[in-house]
Amino acid sequence: MTDYAMTGKKGTGKSKNTVRLARDRYLKRGRMVATNLDIDLKAMFGPRSRHTYIRVPDKPTAFDLEACGHGNHGSKDEDTAGMMALDEMGTWLNTRTFGDKDRAATLDYLAHARKHGWDCYYIMQNVVQVDKQLRESFIEQTVRHVRFDKIRWPLVGGILGSLFGERAAYMPRFHAATARLGCNPQELVCDRATFVGKDLEACYDTQQVFRADYPHGTHTVLSPWHVEGRYLPDPPLSGWRAFLAAWRRPRGMRVPRPLPPPVHPVPVAFRRALDLCRQLPAHERVRWARVVNRHIDAYMDRQRCDQAAHHVASQAGASAAPAPAQAGAGAARSAA
Numbered sequence: 001m002t003d004y005a006m007t008g009k010k011g012t013g014k015s016k017n018t019v020r021l022a023r024d025r026y027l028k029r030g031r032m033v034a035t036n037l038d039i040d041l042k043a044m045f046g047p048r049s050r051h052t053y054i055r056v057p058d059k060p061t062a063f064d065l066e067a068c069g070h071g072n073h074g075s076k077d078e079d080t081a082g083m084m085a086l087d088e089m090g091t092w093l094n095t096r097t098f099g100d101k102d103r104a105a106t107l108d109y110l111a112h113a114r115k116h117g118w119d120c121y122y123i124m125q126n127v128v129q130v131d132k133q134l135r136e137s138f139i140e141q142t143v144r145h146v147r148f149d150k151i152r153w154p155l156v157g158g159i160l161g162s163l164f165g166e167r168a169a170y171m172p173r174f175h176a177a178t179a180r181l182g183c184n185p186q187e188l189v190c191d192r193a194t195f196v197g198k199d200l201e202a203c204y205d206t207q208q209v210f211r212a213d214y215p216h217g218t219h220t221v222l223s224p225w226h227v228e229g230r231y232l233p234d235p236p237l238s239g240w241r242a243f244l245a246a247w248r249r250p251r252g253m254r255v256p257r258p259l260p261p262p263v264h265p266v267p268v269a270f271r272r273a274l275d276l277c278r279q280l281p282a283h284e285r286v287r288w289a290r291v292v293n294r295h296i297d298a299y300m301d302r303q304r305c306d307q308a309a310h311h312v313a314s315q316a317g318a319s320a321a322p323a324p325a326q327a328g329a330g331a332a333r334s335a336a
Helices: 014-029 041-045 062-066 103-111 132-138 157-164 240-248 268-278 282-315 325-335
Strands: 003-007 033-035 053-055 082-086 118-123 141-147 175-181 189-195 219-221
Touching (some): 014 033, 014 041, 014 141, 014 175, 014 189, 062 103, 103 132, 268 282
Parallel strands (some): 003 118, 003 141, 033 082, 082 118
Antiparallel strands (some): 053 219
8 A cells, every 4th residue: 555646747647547446456446446637427427327426525634534434344455445545735734834733633634534534645746845754654655747849849849840830849648657756756666657547537627716615524435326317218229239139039030019008097987986985975985985995996907807818818919809808817818
């Protein structure tokens, strides 16, 4: 369970890389994610996804972080630890607010984040912005981000710019992230990654403003399935699933058409009888209402039998008309 410092200038892809790791390394593997970023799970996984994440306030306190619970469901396996990503650390845990009354409790929680089952990702412009204790005691790896579309092609940049326009003189837009041990930029390189992240731009709010008066506490964001997916029709089978479904169906099998929805209006005579029952005294009203309801149920049963008999006869190609309603269940069985 490692603490990472995601550093870089504004617009170099710190939050984008964090969202990429949250998707690929944590959510897709069934691991928990807690963050103060606004993540759009529908854009990330689609409307039928059941992925969720824990949203903490923009500038959380120790109480808000403790409300996230355990990051790996009580397991001691560090490979299943959750992700706690906190953006704009330089605005609410910086060196200038060391006298804040909530600072000690927040640092105490972050010191025990490993025991709570969380991998911590601290997003900031530079490690010198944050508290000295966090910088020198907690951060294990520093990830420095660079954006290459602001770097001019060496030697041939001027020629390309004069031939194809000013934009052609610069490199294409992509990001590079280099992770090193500790906070020293000369330390050993642990990992390197390059990414474009076009598919990530819709997955989180790139213009999110972090406010101290965030109106909500720590809460779980509902999955896209709870919000929209469960109301959508089942998607049609495609690819090998459709092939297997067709191959498993017996030869010559005819899929029956569904029965039409039954429509059995209560006759006027029964409705009139119920109205008369309501005018009787209380002790007589219930007794006669039960009698009328028994007759209504028997009438409805006959209607259902006749409708089923008519459907079976039409499927078999029978030319005879369905039995009349007065014939009852016996006529339905004979027609079947």
